[in-house]
Amino acid sequence: QHQSKIVIVGGGSGGCSVAAKFVNALGKNNVTIIEPANKHYYQPLFTLAGGGLKKLSQSHKDMSDVLPKGAQWVQDSVAEFDPKNNTVTTKLGDVFKYEVLLIAVGLQLRYDDIPGLVNALDNYDNVGSIYSPKYVEQTYRAIQTFEKGNIIYTYPNSPVKCPGAPQKICYIHENFLRKMGKRNNANVTYNTSLPVIFGVKVYADALWKVAKSRNINVNLRTCLVEVHPEKNEAVFQNLDKPEQKFTVEYSMLHAVPPMGTPTPLKTNKDLANDMGFLTVDKSTLQHTRYPNIFGIGDCTDSPNSKTAAAVAGQCNVVFKHMRAVLDGKPLSLAYDGYASCPLVTGAGKCILAEFDYNLQPLETFPIRQDREMYIMYLFKKELMPFLYWNLMMRGYWNGPAIVRKLLHLGMKN
Ligand code: FAD
Ligand code: UQ1
Structure with a gap:
């Protein structure tokens, strides 16, 4: 021992x-x-x-x-x-x-909870998943080689890490297709098991605008339950009427696994x-x-x-x-539920969502953050990895609360 x-x-x-x-x-x-x-x-x-x-x-x-x-x-x-x-x-x-x-x-990622999904990811180039490093690169190859048809993004019926990521990849890919001049060949759909597009209202409103303006179909309470990669078919379930299942043919599928x-x-x-x-x-x-x-x-x-x-x-x-x-001393601090999700909506665009346990915005910067901004994209792409490796993993980053207090000059939170 x-x-x-x-x-x-x-x-x-x-x-x-x-x-x-x-x-x-x-x-x-x-x-x-x-x-x-x-x-x-x-x-x-x-x-x-x-x-x-x-x-x-x-x-x-x-x-x-x-x-x-x-x-x-x-x-x-x-x-x-x-x-x-x-x-x-x-x-x-x-x-x-x-x-x-x-x-x-x-x-842990539970890809095997969805029949056919592991086979699809391991053996078919048109199926991807950014959640596992094993499948990240093929996800980019799948969008690069896409020619035409339905592209479907999913969100599972379980708690997930980074609840924004399943739709971020959809926006990033959609933006990529526009740049490649292929957008008109694609019918882009985001099927989420959740009853909302995002849990915090101000950011949800902003994301609905993004999805609508870019002609992305969003279906709520719609869960991927099976994949038939040999036929390029995905089966979805309506979570409000579980007896209702429907099959969609895809040219490309991005799947987020259930997690536990x-x-x-x-x-x-x-x-x-x-x-x-x-x-x-x-x-x-x-x-x-x-x-x-x-x-x-x-x-x-x-x-x-x-x-x-x-x-x-x-x-x-x-x-x-x-x-x-x-x-042997008393506990003196309280975590307020702070979480943040840099919602990248394309190359050079990001909505920096920050909120607390009550799903109220708790924003670091004294400007409205419920909109796409280039500076937030730069933060996500360059500043966050730097903070993570050099400060947080060395014990010197406790989140942006201190920055928020400074920028708000002690007036807010
Ligand atoms: P992890 O960092 O996952 O670490 C868990 C560790 O436990 C692992 O190293 C594992 O090997 C180990 N482990 C597991 N079982 C055992 C065992 N039995 N014994 C010993 N060790 C074990 N967060 C953000 O803030 N912003 C983002 O933009 C963002 N985007 C994301 C995008 C994706 C695609 C993903 C997958 C995640 C994203 N996240 C994001 C979430 C973030 O990565 C996680 O919330 C964070 O890493 C959680 O830290 P953790 O220590 O709880 O778990
Ligand atoms: C953050 O602190 C953090 O941890 C390093 C992240 O992880 C990747 C983030 O995505 C974000 C947004 C923050 C918050 C930091 C600032 C400066 C707003």
Whole structure:
């Protein structure tokens, strides 16, 4: 059995940012990170790469170069959580005992939940998906080689990370087709399982305008349930009348998979809710039953939009509160649900959505953000990756709250 003051499960956006803060504060040999992957992905870049606006190779670095040097990296995955005994057991059978635990395992992609989809993605060039690095490049090739017909974009019937991405790729591709002079050959459709185009009203209004002005069909409550790639057919279900299914022929299909938390968390009824998400207090991010367990990022049940921007807003709260538990002090901070979604609507255009738990806009800049702007596109494409790799992964970025306060001169929030 191994012993570590702080154990962090998952070395993605959440796990790495908090680990870096601990190493900065406490020095070496206090933190163990359990993370199986060789590569650390900056996933927000997938959307741009799938539209040919960045290269996939710019989205990842070696895990060993990203995780903080002063932490111990165990390259293995957790197979079992035992919160009563303060231990986790890995796939290889090692047991780690902790004083405080951070669960940051993110969401898994469940492509195989949709019959025919894995076959379609693995064997057909006209099907893509920006959610997995495995399929990002073929997504761009699919739009480049498109000639004519129906192009369909989907949004699954499950919680997803970056709920804006399924439609961003639609707008980026539509814009690309215009530039290539092929727009008139395409009938572009976005089919979403959600009852709205976006959860925050001001941005939803702006996105409806974008979709209408660019002649994109949007169907709500419409869910991809099956793919027959040999016939280029996709089957959709009307979620309000589940008995209603219809088949559409496509020339190109972009599919977003259903998502869920990794099995060891999902199946642990002591830690997770019925949906498999880690139950945490939405302000303190402390587990609802185990005070020495915290959660961050996509795998928790806090009702914010699952984004790296939200992780930025959470990481300092989680770090300070884990420290408070170690020191026997009270929890003093509150996460407000901040999340952000840079809604890229084409090359050079982006609506920077920022909002809180109440789905009210919480904007960094003292100008209206519910419109397409070039500067926001530059932020998304150049500034965010820089912030992520150089500040956030090193423990020095807690989201834009400080910038917002400065720019609003203390007048707003
Ligand atoms: P992740 O960063 O996914 O990390 C989870 C880690 O846990 C992984 O490294 C995994 O290997 C590890 N793990 C899993 N199971 C285990 C286990 N059993 N044991 C140990 N380790 C385990 N966010 C934005 O803010 N803006 C955007 O524009 C944006 N666009 C996106 C576009 C796409 C296509 C995608 C896919 C995501 C996008 N996101 C965006 C979302 C953002 O990437 C995630 O919200 C963020 O990475 C969540 O961080 P996390 O730490 O919870 O999970
Ligand atoms: C952000 O902080 C962040 O984390 C690094 C992102 O992740 C990719 C974002 O997309 C955004 C928009 C923010 C918010 C930052 C600013 C400066 C508005």
